[in-house]
Amino acid sequence: MSIAETMIPPQAPPPAPPRPYTLARFFGSVALGAWLAFGVGIFLTIVDGWDPEKFSRYGPSFLSGLGVTLLLVISSIPMGAVLSFPVALGRMSKNRFWSWIAYIYVYFFRGTPLIAQLFLVYYGLGSFRPQLESIGLWWFFRDAWNCALFTFTLNTAAYQAEILRGAIESVPRGQHEGAAALGLPERIAFFKVILPQAMIVALRPYGNEIILMIKGSAIVAIVTVFDLMGETRRAFSRTFDFQMYVWAAVLYLLIVEFLRNIWAWIEARLTRHLKR
Template structure:
């Protein structure tokens, strides 16, 4: 017996035994999808936040429009727009050699989720950077530091403490929102659970999937506690 059949076997549930491996496989797909999107999205989000804060009039309003669009429309609508929209402009995508990527549902989902989470993360970074007092900039400049150094050495560490919790929220929300990927044929945790349910009509598979989502979220919460301890260690009294 495979390890992935074990939970179903232990509680004596046939559906979980039969489809356990698919559900765990789906869990892997969900984690992969979320990890890729959130990591790429954090880079893009930081860039957008910097453009919005320090860019010119045009570039900062473009960045503002971007975040407004992606935070203001449903993730599912964005995913369908990319997935079926890419199909509509297939000849164009083929000309530039991008169709091989947009052909894959997984790529479309990762692409959409990256753009979406980047918008949310940009707002988190922007707020966090703005929360660092002007005096910190001025003091660093008085010491003769260059802007780049001031940002990374003085402002970023302080902003990081502020941004940490909202970023954790965003990660948790992405884990749960990623379930919409199942609507474009991706067998993520939700997709493989729906598959198992359509076959077995046993509601236990949904209960099991819910527990797995809960488990991921709980793990993230605990990891975030550890990171916070680390980032704020200078504030703790010994």
């Protein structure tokens, strides 16, 4: 024991000063209380109006619609990712022609509502049935599911292209110069040095895009695709019980929460070397 410890015994640190109860904390507490009351109210409503007969009758339909929703998102996201790569390269191209083509594509699909795009494909292309039949594409566009998949793929490709472009441009210029100093060909430097770093930056925006696609997929019910929302609308039209929409909201919430946790785990796993 040192002389200093003998003369001055160890003492606990002083308590932290109390935080002032500001107006922001007051409104935050009110908002939190309102959300808690809303959640409790929804829970009590479900418990009070629980009908086992309706659940056993429409539960399988909800699960079937949930499968359609997941299939639509799982199919459109990878195809959109493939399409987004050349679009992102076109946006970064020094060739004005390809740059403008990519810009117009991204500008249109990001600047117009998804439901308008779906109507343009489903109802608009139906006006060109003779032309589509002549080139052998009517079999594809006559089906509502195919139109929804086609529209969602084009839409998410535009958003993913901007995510990818921003991520690539966020990689420091020194990485490009370092790869060139090592004598790496430009293509190898892009795929081995630049793109892996860009994908880490783009990981969280990609997760947000998937979540938005899951929630946006509800609009396909309008064009007779019986996804989760389509089955919900059909069940409500037969029962006039608003709890059908509560069940759908809970299922959407569970999907998003599950995906959020999975994506957080993936991000933590891939970026563990960046944490000290």
